Amino acid sequence: xxxxxxxxxxxxxxxxxxxxxxxxxxxxxxxxxxxxxxxxxxxxxxxxxxxxxxxxxxxxxxxxxxxxxxxxxxxxxxxxxxxxxxxxxxxxxxxxxxxxxxxxxxxxxxxxxxxxxxxxxxxxxxxxxxxxxxxxxxxxxxxxxxxxxxxxxxxxxxxxxxxxxxxxxxxxxxxxxxxxxxxxxxxxxxxxxxxxxxxxxxxxxxxxxxxxxxxxxxxxxxxxxxxxxxxxxxxxxxxxxxxxxxxxxxxxxxxxxxxxxxxxxxxxxxxxxxxxxxxxxxxxxxxxxxxxxxxxxxxxxxxxxxxxxxxxxxxxxxxxxxxxxxxxxxx
Amino acid sequence: xxxxxxxxxxxxxxxxxxxxxxxxxxxxxxxxxxxxxxxxxxxxxxxxxxxxxxxxxxxxxxxxxxxxxxxxxxxxxxxxxxxxxxxxxxxxxxxxxxxxxxxxxxxxxxxxxxxxxxxxxxxxxxxxxxxxxxxxxxxxxxxxxxxxxxxxxxxxxxxxxxxxxxxxxxxxxxxxxxxxxxxxxxxxxxxxxxxxxxxxxxxxxxxxxxxxxxxxxxxxxxxxxxxxxxxxxxxxxxxxxxxxxxxxxxxxxxxxxxxxxxxxxxxxxxxxxxxxxxxxxxxxxxxxxxxxxxxxxxxxxxxxxxxxxxxxxxxxxxxxxxxxxxxxxxx
DNA sequence: GTGAAAGCGCTAACAA
DNA sequence: TTGTTAGCGCTTTCAC
Numbered sequence: 001x002x003x004x005x006x007x008x009x010x011x012x013x014x015x016x017x018x019x020x021x022x023x024x025x026x027x028x029x030x031x032x033x034x035x036x037x038x039x040x041x042x043x044x045x046x047x048x049x050x051x052x053x054x055x056x057x058x059x060x061x062x063x064x065x066x067x068x069x070x071x072x073x074x075x076x077x078x079x080x081x082x083x084x085x086x087x088x089x090x091x092x093x094x095x096x097x098x099x100x101x102x103x104x105x106x107x108x109x110x111x112x113x114x115x116x117x118x119x120x121x122x123x124x125x126x127x128x129x130x131x132x133x134x135x136x137x138x139x140x141x142x143x144x145x146x147x148x149x150x151x152x153x154x155x156x157x158x159x160x161x162x163x164x165x166x167x168x169x170x171x172x173x174x175x176x177x178x179x180x181x182x183x184x185x186x187x188x189x190x191x192x193x194x195x196x197x198x199x200x201x202x203x204x205x206x207x208x209x210x211x212x213x214x215x216x217x218x219x220x221x222x223x224x225x226x227x228x229x230x231x232x233x234x235x236x237x238x239x240x241x242x243x244x245x246x247x248x249x250x251x252x253x254x255x256x257x258x259x260x261x262x263x264x265x266x267x268x269x270x271x272x273x274x275x276x277x278x279x280x281x282x283x284x285x286x287x288x289x290x291x292x293x294x295x296x297x298x299x300x301x302x303x304x305x306x307x308x309x310x311x312x313x314x315x316x317x318x319x320x321x322x323x324x325x326x327x328x329x330x331x
Numbered sequence: 332x333x334x335x336x337x338x339x340x341x342x343x344x345x346x347x348x349x350x351x352x353x354x355x356x357x358x359x360x361x362x363x364x365x366x367x368x369x370x371x372x373x374x375x376x377x378x379x380x381x382x383x384x385x386x387x388x389x390x391x392x393x394x395x396x397x398x399x400x401x402x403x404x405x406x407x408x409x410x411x412x413x414x415x416x417x418x419x420x421x422x423x424x425x426x427x428x429x430x431x432x433x434x435x436x437x438x439x440x441x442x443x444x445x446x447x448x449x450x451x452x453x454x455x456x457x458x459x460x461x462x463x464x465x466x467x468x469x470x471x472x473x474x475x476x477x478x479x480x481x482x483x484x485x486x487x488x489x490x491x492x493x494x495x496x497x498x499x500x501x502x503x504x505x506x507x508x509x510x511x512x513x514x515x516x517x518x519x520x521x522x523x524x525x526x527x528x529x530x531x532x533x534x535x536x537x538x539x540x541x542x543x544x545x546x547x548x549x550x551x552x553x554x555x556x557x558x559x560x561x562x563x564x565x566x567x568x569x570x571x572x573x574x575x576x577x578x579x580x581x582x583x584x585x586x587x588x589x590x591x592x593x594x595x596x597x598x599x600x601x602x603x604x605x606x607x608x609x610x611x612x613x614x615x616x617x618x619x620x621x622x623x624x625x626x627x628x629x630x631x632x633x634x635x636x637x638x639x640x641x642x643x644x645x646x647x648x649x650x651x652x653x654x655x656x657x658x659x660x661x662x
Numbered sequence: 663g664t665g666a667a668a669g670c671g672c673t674a675a676c677a678a
Numbered sequence: 679t680t681g682t683t684a685g686c687g688c689t690t691t692c693a694c
Contacts, residue, residue, distance in 0.1 A: 004448075004473065006671055017681045022673060030679065047472045052446040053384035053393075054671035057686040062384075072412045073608070078404040085430055094443065097428050099416055112425065115383040117335075141378045142335065224612060251612040258614050277404070281555060281582040283589050283614040337687055348665040353689060361663065385687035388670040 005046035013042040025050065056117065065304065066113035068098045068106060068123045074248070075276040076293075080124060080150065083297035091305050093119070100126060102222075107135040114142055120304045121146035125153050129192050145307045147314060149300045150291075159316045161300045168289035168321035169243065170200030172271050175323055176241050177208045179330060181269055183240040187218045187230065187249055197245045197273070224252050231256035240269060241329070247272035247279040247288055254282060254328065269329040285326040292319050336377035344373040356381065387448065396635065397444035397452045399429045399437060405579070406607040407624075411455060411481065414628035422636050424450070431457060433553075438466040445473055451635045452477035456484050458553075460523050476638045478645060480631045481622075490647040492631045499620035499652035500574065501531030503602050506654055507572050508539045510661060512600055514571040518549045518561065518580055528576045528604070551580065558583035566591050571600060572660070578603035578610040578619055585613060585659065600660040616657040623650050 011021040016035055024031045024039035025048075031039075042048070056062045065088050069077050081097065088095045096118060098109030106126065113121060121139070123146055133155040139146065140156075148160035169186075176184055186201050188194040202212045218234060220227040231253040234242055244250040250272035254264060262268050264284055272279045272288035279286040296319055303314035342352040347366055355362050355370035356379075362370075373379070387393045396419050400408050412428065419426045427449060429440030437457065444452055452470070454477055464486040470477065471487075479491035500517075507515055517532050519525035533543045549565060551558040562584040565573055575581040581603035585595060593599050595615055603610045603619035610617035627650060634645035 007673095008671080018671095019673080019682080020680055023680090026673085032679065035679080047469070049442060049445040049473075051388075051448060051671055053387055053448065054686090055673075056384055057382075057388075057671080057688095058673045059686090072403055073406060073409040075404060075406065075409075078406075078409055081403045082430070095428075097426075099413070111380060114380040117382060117384065138378065142380075224608075248612070251614070254614045255612065255616070264614075277555075278612060281579070281586065281609060281613070283582070283585045283595075285586070338689095339687080349688085350666080350690075351664055354664090357689085363663065366663080382687055385670090386689075388672095388687085389689045390670090 005048045007048070007050070009046055010039060010042045010048050013046060014038040061119040061308070062117045063092060064094050064096050064116065064118045065301075066096045066098060066109075066116075066118040066121045068100055068109055068113075068121065068125075070100050070124060070126045071102070072099055075278060076150075076246070076274050077124065079276060079293050080297060083294050084122060084149075084301060087298055087301035091301070102126075102128075104130060104132070107138075110135050110139050114139075114144070118144065120144060120308055122149050122300050122304060123147065123158075124149045125151045127151060127189060127193055129190055145304060147300050147304055149296065159303070159314045161296050161303065161317045161319070163291040163296065163319050163321050165196040165245075165321075166200035166203070168200065168273060168291070169197045169245065170204045171321065171323050172243060172273075172289055173201045173204035174207075175325075176243070176269065176271070176329065177204060177210075179269075181240045181330065182208075182210060184243055185216050185218065185234050185237065185239045185241070186243045186245075187220060187227070187234065187253065188245045189220065189222055189249075191217060191219055194245055201243065220249065220252075222248075224248070227252035228256050232260065235260050235262065235268070241271065242268065243271045243273075245273045247274050247276050247286060250286055250288070250328075251278050251282055254284065254286075265328050265330040271329060275324050279324070279326070284328055287326045287329040288324050290322045290324045292321070295319060336379045338379070338381070340377055341370060341373045341379050344377060345369040392450040392639070393448045394423060395425050395427050395447065395449045396632075397427045397429060397440075397447075397449040399431055399440055399444075399452065399454045399456075401431050401455060401457045402433070403428075403430055406609060407481075407577070407605050408455065410607060410624050411628060414625050415453060415480075415632060418629055418632035422632070433457075433459075435461060435463065438469075441466050441470050445470075445475070449475065451475060451639055453480050453631050453635060454478065454489075455480045456482045458482060458520060458524055460521055476635060478631050478635055480627060490634070490645045492627050492634065492648045492650070494622040494627065494650050494652050496527040496576075496652075497531035497534070499531065499604060499622070500528045500576065501535045502652065502654050503574060503604075503620055504532045504535035505538075506656075507574070507600065507602070507660065508535060508541075510600075512571045512661065513539075513541060515574055516547050516549060516565050516568065516570045516572070517574045517576075518551060518558070518565065518584065519576045520551065520553055520580075522548060522550055525576055532574065551583075555579070555583050559587045562587035563591065566593065566599070572602065573599065574602045574604075576604045578605050578607050578617060581617055581619070581659075582609050582613055585615065585617075596659050596661040602660060606655050610655070610657070615659055618657045618660040619655050621653045621655045623652075626650060 011018045024036045136156045152160040220230045272286045275290035279288045306312045342349045355367045467487045483491040551561045603617045606619045606621035610619045637643045
């Protein structure tokens with residue numbers, strides 16, 4: 001297994017000095033076409049690929065953006081990754097992924113990112129209640145530009161780009177009320193973390209002159225089967241509608257409803273949130289709230305790039321959600 | 332924005348030489364407890380994080396594994412990523428992701444991986460028919476250990492870990508036949524690429540004394556709406572069952588069936604493939620073929636690590652699929 | 663036990 | 679236009 005070729009080897013084969021080889025390889029001028037060709041031929045022959053680590057040691061930045069994301073298996077995050085990747089690459093940057101997982105790996109990946117000298121970080125926080133936020137302070141020390149996406153940790157002052165979560169559930173609740181659906185249960189992940197969703201629901205109820213009852217808000221951990229069990233409990237109460245704050249959870253509700261022999265939307269209305277693939281591919285296409293994921297992603301990357309290039313500290317942005325009417329709500 | 336601390340700064344603050352600082356930081360012996368503490372305190376105070384690029388320049392390897400994967404938004408790949416990540420990290424390696432996308436980005440990411448000096452590559456090929464396979468030769472030149480996962484390119488001799496795809500559809504077809512379901516259509520992505528699936532189907536039909544008719548095999552590009560349109564066409568033929576080679580496609584079939592007012596599984600049996608989340612969360616839990624994704628992932632990583640550590644060239648492995656019986660096939 | 667110095671692969675400032 | 683040289687941050691001999 002011979003050693004990989006270095007610029008030295010290329011220079012030697014081309015019969016030029018290392019710096020001339022470097023110039024030719026990087027397409028800078030000040031090199032004759034002839035020598036340039038000589039060098040590039042050698043590159044070809046030796047299958048030379050520059051060592052980006054060595055290159056970055058001298059350069060100003062690494063042209064790498066780190067993305068902290070909770071879980072690749074969740075389609076909401078999958079879409080984010082894809083959009084961020086495209087956008088970041090359009091700026092000539094490379095995307096480094098830190099999948100923080102359900103446990104608190106955020107700290108670990110932040111260190112990893114710093115070690116790898118990323119130029120900036122986009123941070124999609126975990127939607128669980130975390131109190132150990134030491135790593136935010138850590139990160140702040142390094143003066144690496146970073147933004148939150150889709151959610152934020154209030155312990156940090158970093159700018160964020162997210163959707164108006166409260167408004168989404170407000171709109172959905174209102175939509176149900178307009179259809180004379182009044183007995184609405186709400187299934188969220190965690191009442192503290194998901195307070196914005198709940199407050200939108202509460203607001204719409206209040207405006208309709210209905211009283212808010214905390215017992216109508218249910219919590220379920222992020223596992224399909226758990227969500228389903230709770231859905232079955234809720235169904236026993238015979239509500240007219242069950243709202244959720246994720247399409248995934250809504251799928252669990254729909255399956256539970258089928259198990260109990262309910263016809264959707266005749267016997268029960270169900271609403272998702274996010275408008276990801278789960279809402280689209282379910283056997284009954286799902287009425288849900290759309291977060292403008294693509295726009296959100298373009299914005300964070302743009303903002304981050306502006307900060308990197310011109311030092312402009314980005315503003316936080318709150319984008320508007322919209323309702324997507326499909327077939328799981330009674331008309 | 333002050334500069335990031337280097338080992339030099341740490342050494343200076345601790346009042347020791349750079350090399351001593353290095354030893355202390357890396358926990359090597361030959362340093363007094365006292366000086367060690369001095370150094371680590373300085374590390375703490377300066378928020379020092381070693382530059383992994385600089386470190387890797389001297390070291391033997393980068394401890395990075397590159398994973399080439401077609402699409403993060405597809406849950407099948409999402410699961411692979413998660414399992415590979417865990418496994419790779421358990422060996423103390425870092426996972427670098429190359430999302431090759433629907434277009435042919437594989438080449439680009441291979442160059443990227445080589446530039447970043449990954450120690451090994453796990454390659455999940457795109458399931459489209461590609462004939463430009465120059466980059467395989469490219470990759471071979473660098474003598475970087477690599478394996479295919481979940482599928483392989485026949486143009487390469489690299490070892491692979493995959494599931495017996497033919498057997499999966501053979502088992503599924505047989506299962507249907509045993510239930511006296513004989514008029515079975517098969518919806519795949521691409522007949523050439525998906526030939527293994529088709530051949531399993533063909534084999535089961537043959538063994539049952541039924542003739543294979545190519546017109547019963549349909550193709551659909553990888554888009555939900557396209558798949559749905561084709562499903563509607565197939566449904567017009569009033570088959571007893573529609574098999575697919577992905578749970579995602581099966582979802583499209585199920586939705587089309589609902590649109591056409593068919594009751595599942597009474598009027599039509601539908602089968603998925605892969606047993607990913609789509610099969611589980613659909614309103615009607617789906618009968619499907621399971622690929623042992625987790626085992627596959629553990630195996631590739633193990634094999635790759637054995638090659639890196641002991642130079643053992645891995646064997647190719649073909650794992651057994653299994654049937655998962657749920658509710659979309661008539662009993 | 664500790665420090666000085668070489669060198670990993672590359673770029674850039676300067677000299678020729 | 680090309681070559682020489684310094685140095686990026688780190689690890690690792692090899693002296694002391």
